[in-house]
Amino acid sequence: MSLLIGTTPTRTFDDSRRWVTEGTALLTGAIDGLAPADYDGDSQLPGWTRKHLLxxxxxxxxxxxxxxxxxxxxxxxxxxxxxxxxxxxxxAAATRPAEELRAWYLRSAGELDAAMDRLTAEQWEHEIITAQLVTRQASDVPWMRAREVFIHAVDLGVGITFADLPDDFLLVLADEIRTKRGLSDDDLSGVSGTLPEVAAWLAGRPHGLVGAPELGPWL
Incomplete structure (x- = not known):
């Protein structure tokens, strides 16, 4: 996996804001292509329908x-x-009507974007605590959202793959996951493939790599 070994990609705040916009557009477009009955179909996440995911x-x-x-x-x-x-x-969301879920998704995404637009540079530096009880700066929130919309656009199961996600996003994502999983360069030396396939594997999603050990779900 030479494309990841020895590299430490970086992301800027502007990168994260851009990825939120791009990922939300990708996911919204996928949702817009669903018929109401499609919402009850299985997502690519075990045990979850598309309603659960949305x-x-x-x-x-x-x-x-x-x-x-x-x-x-x-x-x-x-x-x-x-x-x-x-x-x-x-x-409870999995029991709600499709149009109600779609309206909730659109409202919540729009309100989050508007709220992020209001923050000043000083406010972005304020500390917050994530659901995993990790203390971070508010400026990490756009990155947290970008991961959600991009990866779950794939999980929706409508034909979007990791190859449809931006390479710069995938490089940062893959580096973050390998760090959180505690994988060293030695652990990765026997795994080779394209960046989208490697990122999918690291994220515990379906992939086309041969001989790569299963890592379990992530996010």
């Missing part, structure tokens, strides 16, 4: 909006009330 992405925008509100006002506002409530909300 509810998750919509709820994620609302949750990240909470972090943006925290950065804007200084008043603590966590992403979710609890993991149990988050999971219950996703299950």
């Amino acid at each position: 509810g998750h992405v919509a709820a994620n925008a609302d949750a990240l909006g909470n972090l943006i509100s925290w950065a804007e006002t200084g008043v603590e506002k966590r992403m979710y009330a609890s993991t149990e409530q988050r999971n219950a909300d996703i299950e």
Whole structure:
């Protein structure tokens, strides 16, 4: 996997904002191509229909909006009330009508984008706490959202693949995942393939690599 070994790609804040825009457009276009009955079909995530997936992405925008509100006002506002409530909300979303889910997704995505536009440079530096209880700067929120919309556009199962995602995004994504998984250059030396296939493998998604060990789900 020479394309990743020994490299440390970087991302800027502007990169992340651009990827949110591009990823949201990709996912929205995929959703717009679904008939109401298609929402009940299986996504590429085990045990989840497209309704589960769409509810998750919509709820994620609302949750990240909470972090943006925290950065804007200084008043603590966590992403979710609890993991149990988050999971219950996703299950409830799977029972909602398709048009209702689509409207929620569009509203939440639009509100998150507007909220991010309001933040000042100083507010972007405020600390927030993620759902995984990791303290980060608010400026990381766009990257968190970019991952969600791009990867779940693939997970929707409508023909979008990792090859449809921007190379600069995939390089940063792959580097982040390998770091979080604790994979060294030695661990990756026996794996070779195109960047989209390698990124899909690292993310625990279907891929075309031969002989690559299964890593399990991520995100």
